Amino acid sequence: MSPVRYLARSGLAGVVLLIAALLPSVAPAASAPAFVLGVSADGESCLLGGAIRGRITGPKALAPLMRHGDLYQLLNLDKKVGIAPAIGIPRDESGEGGDCSGLWLQNLALDPLRKKKSAIAIRLKPGEKFSGLPPLKRLNRNAPEYTKLLHAFLVGKGIKKPVVRITQVIGADFDGDGTQDALINAVRTRRDRARRGDYSVVLLKLNRPDRPAPLVIQEEITKTTSRFPGNLWVNVIIAVIDLDGDKKPEIVMEGQSHFGGGWELIRLVDGKIKHGLFCGCEG
Incomplete structure (x- = not known):
């Protein structure tokens, strides 16, 4: 005899249905939207986007879904560097001149005593701890396997x-x-002239x-030396x-040149690099 027929005959079917109605649904709930801001060392917060x-x-x-008072977790690589609430809602300043086609700003109430260091800010739901931080390591930048790769x-x-x-x-x-890859950032430049x-x-x-x-x-x-600064x-x-x-995982970088600056989110899609989101002025 099937369990359903047994319950019906034993008079327990109504009890089971009542309990089922009181239990939370086992269907997966849609996750809340994730918002990510780039927060510069001087405290300007740029809305990159999210998921x-x-x-x-x-x-x-995403901007219409964001609210005044939302809490944001500040992160720099694997370190949590503070929590800050949103002040107001994002504003689109893409038309303020220059090559600022993706400039959305969002004010945060940052701790005035915080260490002046760039970070990202991830919106938190009430009582939530951000779980999208994968294991990472700061590797030896002078290791031969990386210096030889860059040299070649x-x-x-x-x-x-x-x-x-x-x-x-x-x-x-x-x-x-399941294996560790290496993300390598390398710079050789002078501010006064290009070499x-x-x-x-x-x-x-x-x-x-x-x-x-x-x-x-x-x-x-840079392929040619100049007496003028490079860019x-x-x-x-x-x-x-x-x-x-x-x-x-996605990669978030802050970039600066003589004439612009901003934030970028990069993804690996089907084995290829995809430049996904940008907030700032490219200059």
């Missing part, structure tokens, strides 16, 4: 005797295969024998986060 139902989404769609890359771009200067190497699983062999390069080296060459996230190389876009890797929950 809705597991899909990366730009600021225009620059030689391949026509710089015969490159000066290797790596600023960051971040280890994390970027392609979801042949200056560069700003960001590379992602996957831990896969079938992919020996690094994936290029950014590649700016390389210099990056700092601020965060590695899994916004959309696909186990392949």
